[in-house]
Amino acid sequence: YWPPQFVIMDGDTLKPRKIVSTRGMTVGTQAYHPEPRVAAIVSSHxxxxxxxxxxxxxxxxxVDYRDLSKLKIKMIExxxxxxxxxxxxxxxYxxxxxQR
Structure with missing residues (x-):
């Protein structure tokens, strides 16, 4: 679960290509959360x-990873x-x- 981020890595070398923080506001209360954990990563077919x-x-x-220099992330509540x-x-789908 730690650190609060996900990493896109090169498949051959496992070198990090892009690091994305998951810190942000919570759904509903809009309270800032400094250490949200990644619970699942699911790849499109x-x-x-x-x-x-x-x-x-x-x-x-x-996360659309077609172009890592212009990574597109849609945030869905x-x-x-x-x-x-x-x-x-x-x-x-x-x-x-x-839990809530």
């Missing part, structure tokens, strides 16, 4: 993107205390569970 569940903030990041997640049977 169709596009060069993956989804990151950020546990304490309740955010899901949709979900629910606080996200846990694991994955795709449903058609592999088109991401599902995640949370």
């Amino acid at each position: 169709f596009n060069p993107e993956f989804f990151v569940n950020v546990k304490e903030t309740g955010m899901v990041y949709s 979900a629910a606080p205390f996200l846990h694991d997640g994955g795709f449903e049977s058609t592999h088109r 991401v599902m995640a569970c949370g």
Whole structure:
């Protein structure tokens, strides 16, 4: 769970290519959380993107990694205390569970 970030690495060398902090505001209360943990990372079956569940903030990041110099991240409000997640049977929709 530590540090509060996710890292995109080179597949051959495992050298870090991009480091993205997960620090931010929580869904609902908009309180700043300094150490939100990454609960799950789920890769798309169709596009060069993956989804990151950020546990304490309740955010899901949709990360388009086609161009690492211009990384595109969509932040989707979900629910606080996200846990694991994955795709449903058609592999088109991401599902995640949370405590609230």
